[in-house]
Amino acid sequence: MLPVMDMDNRIPVFLHEIEEDTNGWIEKEIRVIGILKYTQIRTATAIIEQYLNHSKHRLIVDTLLVGNITIQHNTNDVVEIMGKLTWDDTSGPSRYSQLPPEFQVKLSEERVPVIRAHIIRDAQGMNMPLYQEVVKLRRQFESNVNELLENEGYEIILIT
Secondary structure, three states, rough: OOOOOOOOOOEOHHHHHHOOHHHHOOOEEEEEEEEEEEEEEOOOOEEEEEEEEEEEEEEEOOOOOOOOHHHHHOOOOEEEEEEEEEEEEEEOOOOHHHHHHHHHHHOOOOOOEEEEEEEEEEEEOOHHHHHHHHHHHHHHHHHHHHHHHHHOOOOOOOOO
């Protein structure tokens, strides 16, 4: 069931949530924050990492729509990426097969989740524990409002 109220069409998501339920996030506009670990201009790809709860999670980023991100961002910069999560087929020749060996862990599968970035922006100085708490509170608020609106008989609210 779709939420009655969705405050933003780009849902803040943590990388471990994508790994736990990839199919649930596919084709959704999402927002992720992570450390830029790798960029390749020729193949328009990047890798971001996120360290949460003492574990490391990675996601491949398609940078074709945002151009050369290495001009604006260096490796190990914290970045926020907004875009659509999709599957990318790796069974045939893939631009992701050219990733360095340390980033090819996910390529053992026939398809991998890739975020097709529409926006990449600087998030240096982001307090990740505080960000996690804010996302948790926001989700709780949206859930409470949705429940209240459903109980009152409302079907949808458009935020403009």
